[in-house]
Amino acid sequence: MLVSVWRYSHLLFAICSSIFLLIASVTGIILAVEPIYNKVQPYHVSGADELSLAEVLSTLNQTHEEVVAITRDRNGFLKVSSIAEGKNQDFYVNPFTGENLGLPIEKKPIFQFSTNLHRSLFLKSPGRLLIGLASFFLFLIALTGIVLIAKRQGGFSKFFSPIVKENFSQYHHVKYSRITLIPILFLAITGVYLSLLRFEIIPEPTVSLEVDYDNLNEMPSLSLNDFELFKKIKLGELRELEYPFSEFVEDYYIIRLKNRELYVNQYTGEILAEAQFPMVNIISSWATVLHTAEGSILWAIVLGAGSLAIPFLIVTGFVIYFKRPKTKIKNKISKNDAEFVILVGTEGGTTLQFAEQLQKKLLHKNYSCFLAMMNDYDRFKSMKQLIVITATYGQGEAPASAEKFMQLLAKKSQSQKFQFATVGFGSTAYPHFCQFAYDAHQQLEKLDKATALMDVSTVNDQSFEAFQNWCTEWSQLQEMDIRLEKPKIVGNSLPPSTFRVLHKDELPSDETFLLNLKNLNGAKPVSGDLLSVIPKEGERERLYSLGKLSDNSLVISIRRHPNGLCSNYLHQLEDGADLTAKVVPNRNFHFPKNSKKTILIATGTGIGPFLGMIAENSKKKELHLYWGARTPNSLSLYKDFIEKSIQEGKLSHFKTAYSREKDKKVYVQHLIEKDKQLFIEVLKKGGTIMICGSIAMQKEVLQELRSICSNYIGKDLSHFQNKRQIKMDCY
Amino acid sequence: MKNLYLRFTIAVVAITLTVGLSGFVKPAEVSYKCMIQMMNYTGEKAYVVVSLIDPDGNYVKTLYIQGDDKEWFPDLKNWWKFSHGSNENVDGVTGATIGNGERNIISLGFDSSQLDSGYKVRFESAVENQEYYAVDAEVPLNTATIKEKVDGSGYIRYIRMVPNR
Numbered sequence: 077m078l079v080s081v082w083r084y085s086h087l088l089f090a091i092c093s094s095i096f097l098l099i100a101s102v103t104g105i106i107l108a109v110e111p112i113y114n115k116v117q118p119y120h121v122s123g124a125d126e127l128s129l130a131e132v133l134s135t136l137n138q139t140h141e142e143v144v145a146i147t148r149d150r151n152g153f154l155k156v157s158s159i160a161e162g163k164n165q166d167f168y169v170n171p172f173t174g175e176n177l178g179l180p181i182e183k184k185p186i187f188q189f190s191t192n193l194h195r196s197l198f199l200k201s202p203g204r205l206l207i208g209l210a211s212f213f214l215f216l217i218a219l220t221g222i223v224l225i226a227k228r229q230g231g232f233s234k235f236f237s238p239i240v241k242e243n244f245s246q247y248h249h250v251k252y253s254r255i256t257l258i259p260i261l262f263l264a265i266t267g268v269y270l271s272l273l274r275f276e277i278i279p280e281p282t283v284s285l286e287v288d289y290d291n292l293n294e295m296p297s298l299s300l301n302d303f304e305l306f307k308k309i310k311l312g313e314l315r316e317l318e319y320p321f322s323e324f325v326e327d328y329y330i331i332r333l334k335n336r337e338l339y340v341n342q343y344t345g346e347i348l349a350e351a352q353f354p355m356v357n358i359i360s361s362w363a364t365v366l367h368t369a370e371g372s373i374l375w376a377i378v379l380g381a382g383s384l385a386i387p388f389l390i391v392t393g394f395v396i397y398f399k400r401p402k403t404k405i406k407n408k409i410s411k412n413d414a415e416f417v418i419l420v421g422t423e424g425g426t427t428l429q430f431a432e433q434l435q436k437k438l439l440h441k442n443y444s445c446f447l448a449m450m451n452d453y454d455r456f457k458s459m460k461q462l463i464v465i466t467a468t469y470g471q472g473e474a475p476a477s478a479e480k481f482m483q484l485l486a487k488k489s490q491s492q493k494f495q496f497a498t499v500g501f502g503s504t505a506y507p508h509f510c511q512f513a514y515d516a517h518q519q520l521e522k523l524d525k526a527t528a529l530m531d532v533s534t535v536n537d538q539s540f541e542a543f544q545n546w547c548t549e550w551s552q553l554q555e556m557d558i559r560l561e562k563p564k565i566v567g568n569s570l571p572p573s574t575f576r577v578l579h580k581d582e583l584p585s586d587e588t589f590l591l592n593l594k595n596l597n598g599a600k601p602v603s604g605d606l607l608s609v610i611p612k613e614g615e616r617e618r619l620y621s622l623g624k625l626s627d628n629s630l631v632i633s634i635r636r637h638p639n640g641l642c643s644n645y646l647h648q649l650e651d652g653a654d655l656t657a658k659v660v661p662n663r664n665f666h667f668p669k670n671s672k673k674t675i676l677i678a679t680g681t682g683i684g685p686f687l688g689m690i691a692e693n694s695k696k697k698e699l700h701l702y703w704g705a706r707t708p709n710s711l712s713l714y715k716d717f718i719e720k721s722i723q724e725g726k727l728s729h730f731k732t733a734y735s736r737e738k739d740k741k742v743y744v745q746h747l748i749e750k751d752k753q754l755f756i757e758v759l760k761k762g763g764t765i766m767i768c769g770s771i772a773m774q775k776e777v778l779q780e781l782r783s784i785c786s787n788y789i790g791k792d793l794s795h796f797q798n799k800r801q802i803k804m805d806c807y
Numbered sequence: 808m809k810n811l812y813l814r815f816t817i818a819v820v821a822i823t824l825t826v827g828l829s830g831f832v833k834p835a836e837v838s839y840k841c842m843i844q845m846m847n848y849t850g851e852k853a854y855v856v857v858s859l860i861d862p863d864g865n866y867v868k869t870l871y872i873q874g875d876d877k878e879w880f881p882d883l884k885n886w887w888k889f890s891h892g893s894n895e896n897v898d899g900v901t902g903a904t905i906g907n908g909e910r911n912i913i914s915l916g917f918d919s920s921q922l923d924s925g926y927k928v929r930f931e932s933a934v935e936n937q938e939y940y941a942v943d944a945e946v947p948l949n950t951a952t953i954k955e956k957v958d959g960s961g962y963i964r965y966i967r968m969v970p971n972r
Binding site for chain 1: 836838840842847849850871875876878902907908910912913914916935936967969971
């Protein structure tokens with residue numbers, strides 16, 4: 077079934093019941109305190125459950141004037157109802173001594189109030205019905221939620237694998253719903269059950285025992301202590317015992333145990349009648365205990381957590397819904413006038429932002445361009461170029477705005493020839509990376525009028541650079557010049573700091589240089605964080621991976637582009653000059669604290685952050701560095717540092733791959749293939765592989781790692797990515 | 808004649824003494840153990856109120872309330888009119904509700920003067936969203952018959968009373 081069907085059901089159920097669920101869960105949190113409050117009262121006497129009924133009754137009879145009944149509640153407290161000096165008295169006793177321990181726990185007004193609100197909203201029967209329905213909706217919400225998680229995670233078997241974080245609400249909604257799924261399901265099911273019981277849809281049969289009044293004996297008259305049954309029954313099994321009302325032999329003991337009811341002759345101790353409680357009663361008793369957590373502090377906490385999660389899930393759920401793109405796409409050109417048609421398949425809306433960026437730039441350059449969702453695929457009479465930009469949902473399925481695309485392709489054929497390009501957005505942390513983009517591409521290729529302009533391009537983790545690379549390639553193929561502007565989604569950067577240039581190392585032949593910086597105020601970056609530099613006001617920021625060599629020395633490794641505004645700006649900085657830049661935390665690319673073995677893979681200037689990580693490896697953990705460059709000459713910038721690190725034991729192994737050597741071109745992925753045993757071992761033992769450099773290198777390296785994983789470990793690479801054993805920072 | 812005078816005097820003194828003393832001596836309290844046995848009905852737990860009724864059929868006082876949530880008290884209409892209307896303090900005489908088929912044993916106290924003089928003990932009952940019984944069962948405070956079982960007409964199956972030990 078389509079994801080959107082599950083999703084809309086999930087949402088619809090939530091809309092119908094959220095007010096009631098909110099009331100029920102908030103009161104539920106309060107009511108979760110009650111069983112804990114009761115349980116900690118000092119009426120529990122340890123070891124008492126092992127006493128026999130005979131022992132307890134004779135103690136009570138000796139110590140109290142007239143006992144009418146005794147009750148053992150779910151907390152294990154023994155309550156006596158007695159008549160003393162003509163007055164009714166209820167109190168807890170110590171079963172060993174008969175000592176009065178205190179008056180019955182009075183229900184606190186807050187609990188009474190919450191119970192009434194929780195059960196019936198103070199609306200008596202109609203209120204009970206509403207709450208019962210809300211429980212049922214909660215059950216349906218939980219069920220649809222389970223399916224949605226399974227779809228998102230890529231199957232039920234991956235239900236509990238790590239969640240890919242897209243945004244706060246999405247991540248925490250999934251995370252907490254999984255954690256509290258069990259209590260929520262229990263609350264919902266038992267809630268429904270108790271409602272059905274209340275409305276007599278589940279009938280609760282009553283036990284009625286028949287006593288043969290014609291054959292009651294007063295002889296042999298035994299003392300309580302000699303009743304066989306009373307000697308046998310342990311206090312722990314007891315729920316309730318009612319004394320005979322009078323001394324007539326027609327009055328007898330009524331005993332309710334956990335599973336049965338007995339009538340016992342008050343003189344002879346013989347069983348007059350006995351019956352098991354019907355299954356329904358036992359289930360009802362369980363439903364009550366499971367719903368109210370009476371008698372169990374642990375379960376009360378679990379249920380309390382479930383109740384606590386519900387308001388949170390309601391809020392984050394609605395946030396997710398309202399954050400979804402309301403497909404208000406603006407088009408200046410009508411669909412039949414546009415030569416360029418961009419179609420978007422999106423789930424959370426970020427993909428749309430990228431597409432809008434492209435549309436804006438095309439329009440700016442006076443290309444007629446039309447932007448729509450993939451579900452809006454239609455006949456486009458002037459279309460020459462089709463661009464499909466799509467995310468993938470869960471197990472390679474279509475995202476929400478592209479569910480109908482495949483059918484529409486077959487239905488709405490174009491009358492003119494056109495070229496197309498496909499860009500897949502996704503995360504390599506999902507097992508079916510960009511699967512839907514590949515599927516859509518394949519489907520398009522089958523059309524008579526369509527020709528692929530280029531292969532599918534993929535964008536990992538919303539990498540702007542990867543999208544830009546695609547855009548450059550795409551526009552060059554058509555001799556256009558389209559430059560994208562980075563959408564402002566880089567959040568939580570710190571306020572700008574001032575950095576002083578300590579030293580510049582340059583390798584002119586490679587057009588690369590290293591800048592040593594000292595932080596003068598504010599930010600305390602960690603190796604792997606990014607330095608955001610804006611060369612001139614109004615210009616786009618550039619990001620550089622930072623390496624932290626020491627508290628006073630940071631390093632960035634830069635490749636100078638002939639017309640690069642930023643790289644040239646940085647290059648002209650003299651020693652001692654000050655630079656204003658922001659540190660952007662990049663937690664996903666910090667050196668793993670708990671990894672015993674770590675492999676670092678970099679090409680060219682991608683080595684920058686690794687220099688810091690190596691310098692900081694004072695614990696001398698096993699660290700391997702693979703580095704790719706054009707010629708051995710490229711190494712001269714880093715050579716001293718690396719040799720020193722090896723001597724100091726901070727770097728275990730260093731291997732290089734040079735791609736412009738005369739006899740043989742070697743790339744880093746070749747080294748991986750050769751050293752696969754090391755990679756297998758590191759992955760299996762929970763070590764980490766960090767990759768920094770170009771997108772092209774990342775793609776090749778991941779490809780190599782993927783085949784090692786599936787061929788030698790029998791697991792998909794995404795398994796390790798989800799366990800954060802693969803960390804990447806590529807551009 | 809003198810004899811007659813003496814007799815008159817003795818009679819006056821005797822009457823004065825009797826009347827006067829009776830004002831100071833508290834009548835004896837008698838207490839009965841009472842069992843309320845519920846029917847096998849379906850629905851919520853029943854609220855039952857036990858009241859003392861004078862020979863003219865008026866409420867005298869509340870002896871016991873089987874039901875601990877005041878929210879439902881007004882459902883016992885006649886009693887509520889009396890008890891609420893006269894601002895009676897009923898804090899000490901409430902106990903937990905019981906459900907269908909269950910029984911409750913309580914102690915009820917009376918003045919000995921209320922025995923054998925036309926007083927009755929009335930049991931009225933109500934269940935949420937179900938019928939209200941203004942007189943579910945009524946037991947005359949008659950020492951000769953009080954031990955006899957009295958059947959109820961609503962949620963109460965029967966009432967039994969015996970003198971307390």
